[in-house]
Amino acid sequence: MTSTTQAVETFDSLNPATDEVVGTYPVHTDDDVNTAVAKAREAFRWWASLGFAERAERLRRWKGIIARRLPELCAVVSAETGKPAGDAQLEVVLAVEHIEWAARNARRVLGPKRRSPGLLLANHAATVEYQPLGVVGVIGPWNYPVFTPLGSIGYALAAGNAVVFKPSEYTPGVGAWLVDAFAEAVPEHPVLQLVTGFGATGAALTRADVDKIAFTGSAATGRKIMAAAAERLTPVIIEAGGKDPLLVDADADLDAAADAAVWGAFSNAGQTCVGVERVYVHAAVYDEFVGKVTERARTVRPGEHYGPMTMRSQLEVVRRHIADALARGGRALLGGTDAVGDRYVRPTVLVEVPEDSEAVREETFGPTVVVMRVSDMDEAVEKANDSRYGLGATVFSRRRGMELARRLRTGMTSVNAPLSFAGIASLPFGGVGDSGFGRIHGPEGLREFARPKAVARQRFRVPLALTTFARSAKTDEFVGRLIATWHGRHGGRDKWNRR
Ligand code: NAD
Numbered sequence: 001m002t003s004t005t006q007a008v009e010t011f012d013s014l015n016p017a018t019d020e021v022v023g024t025y026p027v028h029t030d031d032d033v034n035t036a037v038a039k040a041r042e043a044f045r046w047w048a049s050l051g052f053a054e055r056a057e058r059l060r061r062w063k064g065i066i067a068r069r070l071p072e073l074c075a076v077v078s079a080e081t082g083k084p085a086g087d088a089q090l091e092v093v094l095a096v097e098h099i100e101w102a103a104r105n106a107r108r109v110l111g112p113k114r115r116s117p118g119l120l121l122a123n124h125a126a127t128v129e130y131q132p133l134g135v136v137g138v139i140g141p142w143n144y145p146v147f148t149p150l151g152s153i154g155y156a157l158a159a160g161n162a163v164v165f166k167p168s169e170y171t172p173g174v175g176a177w178l179v180d181a182f183a184e185a186v187p188e189h190p191v192l193q194l195v196t197g198f199g200a201t202g203a204a205l206t207r208a209d210v211d212k213i214a215f216t217g218s219a220a221t222g223r224k225i226m227a228a229a230a231e232r233l234t235p236v237i238i239e240a241g242g243k244d245p246l247l248v249d250a251d252a253d254l255d256a257a258a259d260a261a262v263w264g265a266f267s268n269a270g271q272t273c274v275g276v277e278r279v280y281v282h283a284a285v286y287d288e289f290v291g292k293v294t295e296r297a298r299t300v301r302p303g304e305h306y307g308p309m310t311m312r313s314q315l316e317v318v319r320r321h322i323a324d325a326l327a328r329g330g331r332a333l334l335g336g337t338d339a340v341g342d343r344y345v346r347p348t349v350l351v352e353v354p355e356d357s358e359a360v361r362e363e364t365f366g367p368t369v370v371v372m373r374v375s376d377m378d379e380a381v382e383k384a385n386d387s388r389y390g391l392g393a394t395v396f397s398r399r400r401g402m403e404l405a406r407r408l409r410t411g412m413t414s415v416n417a418p419l420s421f422a423g424i425a426s427l428p429f430g431g432v433g434d435s436g437f438g439r440i441h442g443p444e445g446l447r448e449f450a451r452p453k454a455v456a457r458q459r460f461r462v463p464l465a466l467t468t469f470a471r472s473a474k475t476d477e478f479v480g481r482l483i484a485t486w487h488g489r490h491g492g493r494d495k496w497n498r499r
Helices: 030-068 070-081 085-110 147-158 172-185 199-207 219-230 254-270 283-298 314-327 377-385 401-407 442-447 473-487
Strands: 010-014 021-026 113-115 124-132 135-139 162-166 192-194 212-216 236-239 244-248 276-282 331-334 348-351 368-374 394-396 450-458
Touching: 010 172, 021 070, 021 172, 030 070, 030 085, 030 124, 030 135, 030 147, 030 162, 030 172, 030 192, 030 199, 070 085, 070 172, 085 124, 085 147, 085 442, 135 147, 135 199, 147 162, 147 172, 147 212, 147 236, 147 442, 162 172, 162 199, 172 192, 199 219, 212 219, 219 236, 244 254, 244 377, 254 276, 254 283, 254 368, 254 394, 276 283, 276 377, 283 331, 283 348, 283 368, 314 331, 314 348, 314 368, 368 377, 377 401, 394 401, 442 450
Parallel strands: 135 162, 135 212, 162 192, 212 236, 244 276, 244 394, 276 368, 348 368
Antiparallel strands: 010 021, 113 124, 124 450, 331 348
16 A cells, blocks of 8 residues: 555455455545655656666566566466456566567657758757656556556556556456566655555546546546546546457458457457457358357357456346347347356357347447348448447458458457457557547557657747847748748749749
8 A cells, every 4th residue: 555544444356256355455535545646746756857768677677577477466367357367377478568668669759859940940959859747547447457557557657657556446456466566676766556446546546636547447437537537637548448340351261260259259258348249241251250150159168268257247238238139130149148147158159130239339348249241341341330439350351451451440450360459569559439549558658648848949040030029021021932932832823933
């Protein structure tokens, strides 16, 4: 705990597979949060003063601890989310790559750069550099409790900010582990602090004296956060949910596409913001593709390939979406409403589901997938784009992969492989529409946690002074002619520009 005020109320973190208590954490109050933010403000001054190289070295120490104690961290992730050890390891490994990328590239992306001063101010040197914002509040979800918040935290720290992190109430132990590991690597000042609790603690962080809120979670909470942040004009990044489509073209490698659909839909029990929830398949290969998906999905076992639903309340949402799909004429080729148990959900493959049903329109966040036949890829693009969400997408096509990817209204698309954009540290990650805005990862993710600082420095005086009351009529006339000659060359002739 980072605050000097002792929080009285506590809450338990439970293992969703067994309901066993994994840990007990304080419910931090407004005062606790404000104290943490004030401390962060102090720590920020020191952290920012270190410069890129010193910060990178410390971020690498942190990365080293995470990498060396991988099994320990994975055990906490598995205990709090219920996901298999291999899946826990995958998200930690990707997160480590992101810390390294942010540390290595922060100076190149954010450091001072010269810009052209232009014709009229050619006597100036123009530079821009990206300075840290100050204190960033990071509010995280539970589904990828390492990978997701570190996409904000790693980049915010590399840019020179201090961070106060509020992990999900389902995964406070993972948050605590990451913050403790950071304190081991950087013992001098509390540059990364933890506050724990429910929505109210997150809301307190949103109202606190922070310079930015980086939120990952549902669109509904994102709306509340944005409204609360508006009070102080605090900028926000919203990384919200999705209803990601996968497109299968007539010339696609169907085995690879079916494999991607099954893994994309069912891994992590479908509790993936960029998980595959809808599949649009070219009519020429639809039957074959559906056969392959169903065959593969049959071999996926809950409890072995993926864990329980981390949030018990999600079971009802999944059941409702399946029931609605079936009631409206859809068919379950595998699974169905009885696939929804009291902890685990068996893989469910739905077909012939009307486009306006909940299973097609709402984020299901469970191990279900809807497969639809389309007459061509134009229809596939149109239907894929007909969603209020726009996070990720996947395209399987031998010839038209790039073209189709560009036409999809999503922040990210991977071609001929599932979800690969998330693992490429140099690529920005984020959505459009109800999936949110702002970007983590890559150069865009670094700039998200910095403000551009422009400096124009006069190198020498020129007789043609423009910004003074002493400017003469002659100067005005000269500038008028100069601009007409320079910019007027395009788009026709007139008395200033005769050829
Ligand atoms: P959630 O919105 O319920 O909670 C997310 C976090 O917000 C939690 O820490 C919670 O305590 C906090 N919170 C709740 N109410 C708050 C409030 N009023 N003010 C401030 N903070 C508040 O989401 P969740 O169930 O934890 O996560 C699942 C959702 O996250 C899904 O929709 C999923 O798609 C999305 N997600 C998105 C991404 C992405 O990168 N776009 C990644 C992972 C998950």
